[in-house]
Amino acid sequence: MPSDIAVTTPARQPLTQQRRVVTSIPGPKSVAMQERRLAAVGNSVGAVLPTYIERAEGSILLDVDGNQLLDFGSGIAVNALGHGRPEIADAVRAQLDDFAHTCFTVSPYEEYVAVCEQLNAHTPGDFEKRSVLFSSGSEAVENAVKIARSTTGRQGIVAFDYGYHGRTYMAMALTAKALPYKSGFAPFPAEVYRAPFPYSYRWPTGEANTLEEAFAAFVDSVHTQVGEKNVAAVIFEPILGEAGFIVPPAGYWKRVADWCALHGILVIADEVQTGFCRTGDWFASSYEGIEPDLVVTGKAIANGYPLAGVTGRASILDAVPKGGLGGTYAGNGIACAAALATMKIMDEVDAPALARTIGTKIVARLTALQQKYDVIGEIRGRGAMIGIEFVLGAGDKTPHPEMAAAFVAACHREGLLVMVTGDKKQCIRLLPPLTISDELLDDALDVMERAVATAA
Ligand SMILES: Cc1ncc(COP(=O)(O)O)c(C=O)c1O
Numbered sequence: 001m002p003s004d005i006a007v008t009t010p011a012r013q014p015l016t017q018q019r020r021v022v023t024s025i026p027g028p029k030s031v032a033m034q035e036r037r038l039a040a041v042g043n044s045v046g047a048v049l050p051t052y053i054e055r056a057e058g059s060i061l062l063d064v065d066g067n068q069l070l071d072f073g074s075g076i077a078v079n080a081l082g083h084g085r086p087e088i089a090d091a092v093r094a095q096l097d098d099f100a101h102t103c104f105t106v107s108p109y110e111e112y113v114a115v116c117e118q119l120n121a122h123t124p125g126d127f128e129k130r131s132v133l134f135s136s137g138s139e140a141v142e143n144a145v146k147i148a149r150s151t152t153g154r155q156g157i158v159a160f161d162y163g164y165h166g167r168t169y170m171a172m173a174l175t176a177k178a179l180p181y182k183s184g185f186a187p188f189p190a191e192v193y194r195a196p197f198p199y200s201y202r203w204p205t206g207e208a209n210t211l212e213e214a215f216a217a218f219v220d221s222v223h224t225q226v227g228e229k230n231v232a233a234v235i236f237e238p239i240l241g242e243a244g245f246i247v248p249p250a251g252y253w254k255r256v257a258d259w260c261a262l263h264g265i266l267v268i269a270d271e272v273q274t275g276f277c278r279t280g281d282w283f284a285s286s287y288e289g290i291e292p293d294l295v296v297t298g299k300a301i302a303n304g305y306p307l308a309g310v311t312g313r314a315s316i317l318d319a320v321p322k323g324g325l326g327g328t329y330a331g332n333g334i335a336c337a338a339a340l341a342t343m344k345i346m347d348e349v350d351a352p353a354l355a356r357t358i359g360t361k362i363v364a365r366l367t368a369l370q371q372k373y374d375v376i377g378e379i380r381g382r383g384a385m386i387g388i389e390f391v392l393g394a395g396d397k398t399p400h401p402e403m404a405a406a407f408v409a410a411c412h413r414e415g416l417l418v419m420v421t422g423d424k425k426q427c428i429r430l431l432p433p434l435t436i437s438d439e440l441l442d443d444a445l446d447v448m449e450r451a452v453a454t455a456a
Pocket of ligand 1: 076136137138139141164165166167242270271272273274299
């Protein structure tokens, strides 16, 4: 081709922000792709819905068969600002033009520093802070434990029943659920202790007793299992994620945090899932009125680029010896550029307020539905992190995983991507993009209403 002929690529049509199902879900091309996958990818890697995605924009995923799915998973609480946000793509492109990677511990760069400044400013606590960056939530959890042990000189780490903290070894040890996360992978790192979680809906002596009894059981389990002075840190998710969006009674974490402070035990809030505006605050710890010594972040921090962090008191983070923390890709330049753009947009659009509005709307519709269908045992969560727990109904709170599976299948058939969760797979988690339109939110709630009717 002569070199003076300009070649222009036709502009790509934006993806219409509409749910559209044109084949069975998954469609024939996805089914063929799944066969390829089974022959190439290890079987241990799961798939919520094996429709293969070609493009994603806003709240919509376009699959290889031309179906447009409405995304109520957001890559498991990652794409809080929706897919394909142009400002983030521009920031990433600009960073690519500058450099992709130097390794911050070899040749540092401003973007890493700027992300730490933003984390220090946005996490709860009006004290001097420091941050360190990593590439995944699990890695950040591991490092929070390293920091806590190194600075306190103590070994014990207390985690909670139902908790989820990731899949690397220390994170897995802190995670409560055996199947599928831990079974067969033992032995785990030592010095991990577990306390009961205040799961009000299922507290044996009733909801009203949860706070006092759970707190007493927590104190007792720390005292008897390990001894206060041997505990470096207590780690918890402010709202349980994988376990089904379980919200502890108001004031519970404050009681725990105050007690920890009395005993020189550090408080680690694992905000990997709850952080970055998802629950209606920048961080769920703020709502709880606590200022954790360490806050672990990940997921939505960069709206889809692998980044995570640990932020906390300067005195704690600075006490770890130089070279003790880091990693080749930790705080990668491109991920940092994406994080800076993400946090700027979250500030500009007041993302916490968006999450609160979404939550109010979802809870109102689902509560009305609960009046009709007693298999909806509980609707819970905060902001745009709302869960449904299905039970047998008629006063019987036995978990109902079959109902959850049927509900999810009905949603998937209509092109609404929702995920099942909970210790018995009896819960649904709803994690829409915080930027979802009213129309799409209403559309999703209509689908869910039909799905409950079909499944029940
Ligand atoms: C609360 C919590 N902590 C840690 C993790 C682990 O993060 P990652 O999967 O990025 O390693 C997750 C992931 O779901 C999480 O929800």
